Amino acid sequence: MGFPHEASLASGIAISGQATARIERNLGMTPEAGRFLADLASRSGHSEGDVIRLALGMFRTALDAKETGKHFGVASSPESLDIELVGF
Structure with a gap:
């Protein structure tokens, strides 16, 4: 039986656990990717930025799992x- 790993909006993003500064990024994406991001934000009730931050946390979890010989899935x-x- 595995252990749950919570991906939070700050997971893997802020060293102290609380964001003290922000870095602005321009993100180029196709119209299809933009619609996909907007749909995920709408369905989840999060902002598009929050969806990206959560995705980064989940991606880090997947990489950490792979690096330790584990599997990542649903x-x-x-x-x-x-x-x-x-x-990954």
């Missing part, structure tokens, strides 16, 4: 993966 129960996410 499971209907803690005992088995229904979908394994690969390519």
